[in-house]
Amino acid sequence: MGGAAERRPRRRRGVQLIVYPNRFGATIAGLLRLLDGPLLRDVFEGVHLLPFYIPFDGADGGFDPVDHTQVDPRLGDWEDVRELASRYEVVADVIANHMSAQSPQFLDTVARGDASEHAGMFLTMGSVFTEGASEKDLLSIYRPRPGIPFTVMPWGEGRRLVWTTFTEHQVDLDVDDAETAAYIDEVLRALAGAGVDMVRLDAVGYVVKTAGTSCFMTPATMEFIHRITARAHELGMEVLAEAHTHYAMQVALASAVDWVYDFALPPLVLYSLYTGDGDPLRRWLGLRPDNCVTVLDTHDGIGVIDVGPSRHGSRQAGLLAPDQIDQIVEGIYERAGQESRLSTGRSASNVDIYQVNTTYYDALGRDDHRYLLARALQFFTPGLPQVYYVGLLAGHNDLALLAQTGVGRDINRGRYLTPDVEEHLARPVVAALFELIRFRNAHPAFTGDFDFGGSGAVITMTWTLGEHRATLTANLVAGQATITWTDRKGRLQRTANLLNPPWHTPDDLSQ
Template sequence: MIETVVTDNSLIARLIHHLELIYHETPLDITFEQLAQELMVLMRLEPEEDSAPPPHYNPWSQEDVILITYGDSFIPTEGVKEKPLEVLKHFLDEHCEGIINSVHILPFFPFSSDDGFAVIDFSSVNEGLGDWSHIYDIAQRYRLMGDLVINHCSSRSLWFQNFIKGEGPGHDYFFTASPEDDLKDVVRPRTSELLKEVETERGLQHVWCTFSHDQVDLDFTNPEVLKQFVSIIRQYLDMGVRIFRLDAVAFLWKKIGTSCINLEETHLIVRLLRLLIENAEREAVIITETNIPNRENLSYFGNANEAHCVYNFSLPPLLVNTLVTGNCHYLKMWMMSMPPAQNGTTYFNFIASHDGIGLRPVEGLLSDEETDSLIKTMQEFGGRVSWRALDSGEVRPYEINIALYDALQGTTKGPDDFGFQRFVCAHAIMLALEGIPGIYVHSMVGTHNDYDRMENSGHSRAINRHQWHYDEIEAELGSETSSHNRVFKALKKLLKIRQKQPAFHPNATQFTLHLGEAIFGFWRQSRDRTQSIFCITNVSDEAQPLQLSDINLIVTDSWVDLISGESLPEGDAMLTLEPYKTLWISNQVR
């Protein structure tokens, strides 16, 4: 290996420092300098160069919107010989041009379960979806977000088969424990047994399975595992991935006798990966997927040296709860508690995804009674509940599984005629918040609960993972009487307005307004302070009065609602907000 002179500010010096912190309790048969050199070779980096962007640099703007989709959310029309990834690109090019500039394609690798998150081979594209050329084509036109399923892999992977045989890559990649170990504090999102018995060439082993027995946890105390994932990251960068979603990263590092979640070594590995990724590609970012209580989730920002973005997991349950109760109290209290993200970081906002509406992120935010009422309402609207196990043997609700359009079909009083308005209102709030918005493809087209897919799969999450034949969705979006067309047009209008407003930059100033419990409001101001937008929403099913003096509009400016295009009356006028109406009141029209 080539000897390298280490200077205090060199990239290799910084890598060595990270590695010393991560592995200080782990005996290694390699020096930290040698390991740092190997990581740089894998990422094709020069040891003396540190080409990371300056501190607090952010490569995003108000034009950024991420569409969240499976590679086969749209499947070819019968008789058409195309791969689903080709069909997805048709949808993006034909329907999303000018409104969507980024796309999160959920795991597109060969898999054995969990709709892609039990990865068999991290280096290949699932043949049923397409190949790397299709991924690369999409990445040339849209900023591509890909999953780094870093905590575990499939029990059918070559790595795990080598673990059983005791030879080859993977033979020492998996975390094992004993049933006699102190595991009582381990935090998990599932009810299955934590340890899985496996007969190997070395005898009976108990492998660690945070999620399912088909998803076996990797052992990052072995630096060979780290090296494998750095190599995988380099390949994904070459194929066009620019946003890395670190799936289930909170569970990455294990220590017997601890909770095995959010451990310091996990945070240190995120910092190390950010350093490597930023040096390899200035515009690439990391998003941590940590579906955990809000305070713990925010810790993944570090000091602007860990995740560039964290999922705003508390937003979906709080916003849905607000709209079905007609009361924004809990949403407002949460908003006031959220620190502004410093430059170099921002929030990833979403209100629907391929998973359910998580309930752990509202622990300590919603009362038990409020959570129980939300669950009951969602079940009445056709939703299902997924559970997690406590160390006491009890089970607690982990998430609600339901399509967002159906979740917002009514209130705690039952279904009503405001479902469409409520659904659009939810997105108008989300799109105006500090951060980068992500829109689930089935929200974009107003897809309903898919009970057949859920029953056929045996998994509750499948209720919100419908597959559209492309000719069917084309027909719906082309029909003036279709609810899917109506939803798509409404969201498209909001997106077009949003991308022109500097006050909607992901790091623009945000303050919460106090307008009562039926009106939710907040103020955004552009970073150059030239544009203000007051975002005001009636979250109830009854008309609400709004006194303009309550939002303190500057009288020397002319104010316009960006959504309707209507000018606001001068002076201390009284407006009436119809149910679920949103105003984006701005002093500049763009």
């Protein structure tokens, strides 16, 4: 595919949907029909289209591509992506750290070893530690799972310790190899040609491995991030970097790319609503960069490492102390009826040691008021808000899917067809969330200046643009919120119950 498609004018940054097309609409074209149809029309301005490459249903839910340059034909084709991008801002993943162990390139390497023209694409322990590795070297490698990141695999007539950061199904790439660089560039050009607005650099902190380091977010990693960001910009796309790490590293990363995730927000909101203590969240509001994509839930679990102390390099304190993090984890287990314990840590396969697997709605005990308050806190926090499709429908933990696959994250990856969406929209909490999203998209104050305050269990967040104003007053103990805003005539409006929509219409808002 050629260079960047003609770019349409960029709209103000409203709320985006995070979605697997096969789990919400069945195909890319089906997703577009759902977004444009009566159920979701005018709710979202953008879509993070989770991996739709060949295959979308591999060992890691599409994050183990066999062919990253092609749309899985079961979901559609590049024309379907282009059609979606003509109406919505589209975010798509670039998976530069690894590819599938079933890819043609790696299978040829397995068969022919170093004689394969593709062998240089793949990292082994020996290709990084050319002088050998000590026990200290190996234990210094930072990995999101227990154990060291190598898998013994055939390599021609012999065997090699292949670098596998995540699972044995995902073999790590040497991004400095010429063929790998050409492959990644082909992926970028394909996405740009389909009209994609933003690329998400999946697991980018692990991409470069350097002997004698933690092999995570090193200076060489930052060089790669600068390089791929520059190339994406040449092709007309913005860059979102994904890295679960200490908050200070997130702040530093924010200066290198267009967007970073605010992964500290989800656990901080839970801690605030569990304990009534708003101080850690207020502290973070004063530290965080503004170019954040805000989330409460994603296709992964709820991370806790992002609010904890640094786990490599200098031992910096986190936003929360270890006992406060324990309160979050145990609070989730208590409110989700122990279901999350079944899907987290070593209780289920393919999970990270620093994430708790649950839907956010279940993490809040299916309390409608607290769930809407959590969303209000997210939408009033500066940045680009994204809502995961399960969270959009206030979804419950999918124990049947977990039992079927044994994959912990699948507890939060249920499948919803159009009738399911219609059924969920009849629930007041879902209807109210839609109203809250429309409010965040429509009110002009959210393009202005942000301020926050409060003390103890009360947090206030205010956006102001000229005479336009929107204020959230959150009572963390009561789990209730009040929103005041100016309508299009400058009159001050107020709602003290987010669960009773419609508490505004688009005509009420200042235009």
